[in-house]
């Protein structure tokens with residue numbers, strides 16, 4: 481049984497303990513990062529059953545990723561352990577007035593060796609929804625094909641699918657990223673771009689037109705993230721704009737999009753039949769975006785990607801103005 485299955489590379493993240501830049505920092509904390517596992521944890525904390533799939537080395541870092549996800553209640557039964565390749569690591573350099581700089585050490589990692597031959601029909605047994613992002617397709621041709629084939633299989637097995645482009649310019653050229661990320665849109669039901677990604681993919685257009693253009697490619701709902709201005713949900717026939725959850729300072733923006741996805745999915749999972757037909761009531765879209773905006777904003781309040789993710793009871797308290 482799983483509400484959501486997700487597939488993608490996770491890494492060990494090293495963050496400076498102090499506020500020095502990476503060049504001069506000498507002490508680091510170790511934690512887990514990875515867009516898809518961030519979504520998995522966010523959903524698990526909201527009470528959903530989640531299965532995460534990837535490949536890890538048989539090294540202590542791989543054990544750490546497994547233990548952290550298992551500790552968060554995520555099903556790791558189908559994770560592959562590769563004896564001949566390491567678990568990747570990455571470093572985040574926080575900036576005072578901009579998004580952090582990230583430095584990846586993921587070439588030749590276990591997950592970068594994922595290929596369509598590893599896909600198993602059992603990954604999707606008893607599951608309702610499959611969530612993937614544009615990061616794993618960016619790490620190689622074979623990983624791109626793995627994500628694509630897994631989406632096709634998930635669809636055949638009756639799952640609905642969400643796709644977050646998660647453009648990471650350090651991983652590929654603009655041309656390749658645009659071509660591949662556009663090719664994934666027709667394979668998903670829920671599409672989760674940020675405004676900058678929409679601009680990158682389609683050029684400068686009025687916001688409403690992004691929604692129409694993406695919907696015309698196949699998704700049933702497009703949740704366009706506008707950062708400090710909230711988000712807009714587009715479905716055939718209507719669009720709704722939901723204001724942001726107000727915060728007064730930002731610590732770390734990395735992981736906010738994943739929390740947004742977890743919030744959105746946690747609500748839409750109750751309306752998958754309506755999602756399939758494309759007839760999603762505006763109230764459902766509003767509730768999903770309100771929760772998504774709240775979770776996305778909360779994620780910016782902590783240094784790590786997911787550590788501050790709320791449990792359902794806490795989230796309800798926060799959204800009602802009565803934190804518990």
Ligand code: KDG
Pocket residue numbers: 489513514515516518582615646648734735736737738785
């Ligand atoms: O969305 C957050 C991710 O960017 C972070 O956890 C690391 O998966 C990661 C990546 O490839 O950037």
